[in-house]
Amino acid sequence: MTYKVEELNNISIVHLNGEIDMDVADKARQTILPLIESGKSVQVNLSKVDYMDSSGISVLIEGKQLAEKKSTKFELIEVSKPVEKVLSMARKFL
Amino acid sequence: MSEIAHQDHIEKKAFLVNSSSLKDVRVFCREVFEKLHIQEDLKEELVLAIAEAAQNIVKHAFKNSASPTELMVVQISCENNKLQIAFYDRGTPVDPKKVKHREIDNVKPGGLGTFFIQEIMDAVEFKDGKKPWINHLVLTKQL
Numbered sequence: 001m002t003y004k005v006e007e008l009n010n011i012s013i014v015h016l017n018g019e020i021d022m023d024v025a026d027k028a029r030q031t032i033l034p035l036i037e038s039g040k041s042v043q044v045n046l047s048k049v050d051y052m053d054s055s056g057i058s059v060l061i062e063g064k065q066l067a068e069k070k071s072t073k074f075e076l077i078e079v080s081k082p083v084e085k086v087l088s089m090a091r092k093f094l
Numbered sequence: 095m096s097e098i099a100h101q102d103h104i105e106k107k108a109f110l111v112n113s114s115s116l117k118d119v120r121v122f123c124r125e126v127f128e129k130l131h132i133q134e135d136l137k138e139e140l141v142l143a144i145a146e147a148a149q150n151i152v153k154h155a156f157k158n159s160a161s162p163t164e165l166m167v168v169q170i171s172c173e174n175n176k177l178q179i180a181f182y183d184r185g186t187p188v189d190p191k192k193v194k195h196r197e198i199d200n201v202k203p204g205g206l207g208t209f210f211i212q213e214i215m216d217a218v219e220f221k222d223g224k225k226p227w228i229n230h231l232v233l234t235k236q237l
Contacts (some may be wrong), residue, residue: 004140019120021111021145021149022113022152023114023116042194047126051120051138051142053116053146053210054146058206084162085138085139086142086210
């Protein structure tokens, strides 16, 4: 997995790229959560993520919950088809 | 259920028990499913279920601390359009009664893997592991 963080109109956009599994979930977590912790609005662009397992979904849940706690915005944008499929299964929990 | 008759096939491979192997598990599964001509959407669902089961071995059976040479085996077989995926490992014995996904209103990270496996597969069964194995998990899906 690779990533890039872009700042645009006071929003941090995290572009994730590749496969997000248990092996790299911590890297995604350490990229996304500090941005939310600092009070920024965060968007996660998932257009180039071609695989995500439960570890990746857990990072997104943590992001959502932390954003609620910090009263800031956390959004998923340009969700790829493979991720949308996993999210649709997980949606019961989100 | 698929209307395609999938050829009978069996293939297995051993992987080191660590999180870096999960990508190799996915590559192996995709290669086997290509040979079986399983359609793309179902193929990726099956890959997810298998990778989640392998992840459970790394995370739970070995609690992320397997020795560097410890192996787990994944065997994929297809017979009469019934797909069977078997996992063998030598981790802590799994108590099947304790393997369940968390409650649906319990929104917290983690524990989704077992839910995905149960959503995707027709059956999830823990069998007695025969030596040298301790755990033997079998996932099945009618194609």
